[in-house]
Amino acid sequence: MKEAVDAVRRSQRDESSPYTNGVARDQLRAFVERIERLDEERKTIVDDIKDVYAEAKGTGFDTKALRKVIALRKLDPVERAEQEAILDTYLHALGMGPEPSE
Template identity: 45%
Template sequence: MSGEAQPGAGHNSEVGGIAGDRLRSIIERVERLEEERKALAGDIKDIFSEAKSAGLDVKIIREIIRDRRKEPADIEEHETMKDLYRRSLGI
């Protein structure tokens, strides 16, 4: 019995068909990316702080960034609908 491998004793052991090394690798990659995302979020926050201290409207900058991801036709449709709603409300 002493010569038998113990379940879970090796790094590459499989439990329920899942290789421990593969699972660990995936988890560690996700953890690294989450750390990078946190660092990037901090950098973005710093840039928005810089914009605000320069007197720029951060809310408008965020809207423009969001709009730049959209197709021009979608932006036009959105603006047309928003204008229609404003006119119907008298604003």
């Protein structure tokens, strides 16, 4: 085990080799940098979305309702209809909704 650890440390110190333990160092670095860049872009987009919700709230819109509308728009129309039918059924069973249409 000690020999393996020593071999890893030696290969890590060998800057002339493009490989470290069979891993292409430059390719690995490129993947890591791309992921980091995309993660930073995602953070920026998330902040932008928060700003839009805050702006909508500032003009009087209900952000919970907006989030629900966004979620519903992502659904397939058939799936959305199924979910609405289930919700109506549950509400009716609890005496909270309209009579189910037949």
